[in-house]
Amino acid sequence: MATTTVKTETFVGKRIRRREDPRLITGTATYVEDVQMPGMHYAVILRSPHAAARIRSIDTKQAVAAPGVVCVFTGKDIKGVGAVPCGIAMPDLRVPPHTILATDRVYFVGHPIAVVVARDRYLARDAADLIEVDYQVLPAVADPEKALAKVVKQRIVSQRLVPMAMETRGVVAEWHGADRQLNLYTSTQIPHLVRTLVAGMLGLEENRMRVIAPEVGGGFGSKLNVYAEEALTGYVSMKIQKPVKWIESRRENFTCTIHGRGHVDFYEIAAKRDGTILGIKLKLIQDVGAYHQLLTPLIPQLSVLMMPGLYNTQNIRADIVGVFTNCVPTDAYRGAGRPEATHGIERMVDMLAAELQMDPAEIRLKNFVTKDKFPYPTATGLVYDSGDYATPLKKALDLVGYHKLRQEQADARKQSKYMGIGISTYGEICAIGPSPATPAGGWESATVKIEPSGKVTIMTGACPHGQGEETTFAQIAADELGVGLDDILVLRGDTAVVQYGIGTFGSRATAVGGSALYYALQDLKAKIKKFGAMLLESEDVTLTGGKVICNKTGNSKSLQEIAGATYRALKLPPNTEPGLMATRFWEPPNFTFPFGAHIVVTDIDGETGQIKIRRYVAVDDCGNILNPLIVDGQVHGGVAQGLGQALWEQAVYDDNGQLITGELMDYAVPRSHMMPWIESHHTCTPSPVNPLGVKGVGEAGTIGCSPAVVNSVVDALSPLGVRHIDMPLTPEKIWKLLATKN
């Protein structure tokens, strides 16, 4: 029968509320700690209280005899387990062996020494206290500069930060001895890579290991890693033949999960008198920490790659010096190298403007790579995909009312008031990335199955965890297939369910994983049309609105009818197999390069040094936007972490390598009352490197934020001769500065 009603509603680009939320708002989602199994045991790890020490002896007798305790393992016992991997290979890179438990030396506070396993978490903790370790304490190095000769140049610090995902790390391991099968639930951004690497550490066949990242309560790069505890918990389960759970305490999260940033940078910038930038030079000191974790050596390289920023200069020079310290390793934290670079460059451009008495907006507009230059090859070997850098800056200037604000500032200064306007124009490297440029493969995978009933199941290798791809991927598929969002289910995070994938980090899930999905959908659409043409007995058909329609007769077959026919397989189109499923592994031809402009207006209280953010205007260009609600959420969250770095957060180690800011009590994460209202706007320059035209937005807020804030505060205090202040800009620091300058 002829039918003409087709579904016309589309979803891409709309503010659609998230499909993952019902389980999260009702408290029924399953995070690692919520996994319960019969006979489950609890692991607690004894850790070093010293930053550097020799272990003379470990006495576990009392702990082993304590109530409820099943076993205690120390470094001696785990000899067969492989080292915690560093995924980066470089000539002359020194990679110290990183065993999962310390043997004779400890190198940072929190270094794991022993694991206690008991039938109850309280008893395991009690027993851990009974282990006696005899340490010979050694001198520690906590300050990377103290390990080096002195250099004097313009010094800009990007301080160490604690990623502080709200869910700490945690692992549940379940060994099935008869099957040689290890199931590992772990709070990770990269389940497949964890499987490959942890199976290797444990000497287990990779296909005998299943890694499940259940609900993951935030990562920000801190769960883009392979940790000792993942192998350790697996090892213990294999030894005691019981399920074992280890949940990181918040204190452990501060001392033992990777930190971010940790740069001391020495910048030089050269320019003509008219403000044309000639070149940028950097010596970058990276505080490595005690070991290389998975990507540690890569992070400062990302800073260097991003050094040209948005500016048209082919003269870039950088030297990276990695310094081992007796602190927890640094690695990827939201932005991973790009915030540090952007902070340095955007500070230097402001200093240059001040030196030349130019307006900071004008000097940027003068130096931007112009629209006609794309694709633009940089001195650091990248090719920027597309860009229109002046547009977001001009839009932000308009939105904030820049010229009026400058007048207001001139008046404020006459009354000795401190008001600042700070600009940052940032670029970033996203959609990480082409495989030759990444350590583990930079592609992403997607499988789409259309079930016999016509319902659609997507399996993404990207393992999103809070970024909303269960919704955005459903939007993409719904529009391509012409079905409703409720017809689609997105699965992720389980290596037994999902084909091999890389993971979610580097603002890549939608740009790379979404593109893999797009191409898998194209494969399926072709097959659907073939079956539809066969069923309609016509070559002239169109797939639209969830139906294949014969263009001549108007007759149609629904997706459901066609799906049923592909599985029933009574008749098949020539050279066509039954079933309706497609998998694509998509290799991106390039990174994407989002950009934007953030402007921050501050008022500083001359009495207290308190900084008040009056306006925060963000104009971000992340290419096409699939769901504006989710994009805004990413920008807000990113800005909060950028503001955290700019104003409050700092991981402080004392000279003995003790982490002084080891709890939420003394590490100031942004809270609701500390945050300004963020005015989030966009421009749209689609990326030509993927079919969705998206660029990525997960890290933009963090990258754009900190220099805008510091530039604003320095601008406010510039009448006092202030040229640079290192983060975080605590009231105490500002107050002291005011006291000395006045």
Place this chain on the structure above:
Amino acid sequence: MDITLTINGKSYSQDVEPRLLLIHFVRDVAGLTGTHMGCETSLCGACTVELNGKAIKSCTMFAVQAKGADIVTVEGLASDGKLDPMQEAFWNEHGLQCGFCTPGMIMASKQILDRNPAPTEDEIRHGLEGNVCRCTGYQHIVNAVKAAAAGAGK
């Protein structure tokens, strides 16, 4: 010690160690894992539940101290498959990303409106001071509380 608590209208009796934290009673004894442990030091609010009508942090109270109390957790908010207006508002306004802070955030947000049905943005922000969210930057959470307040006022 033998104690009995009511959680979401259901009574739970158990012989517990005096040192058992209330959050562990809720999660392990009652099996209600929607209440999360974010810090164990009363600084993050992920463990917020309602105890005798007041929002409290269940990580800093012993289960025995809650003896006889009437507790509501995030699982107790929706009834007959109908979401609580605050849950609905968090969903509509995208007041969550990873969702880990969300149960505590929703319980704390409900308390704000219980005390003040029409809070200003500032009052909302201060009312949520004790709850950390690392994902959202709070703006959509503020929007959610505003929307829930506006909805309740209708």
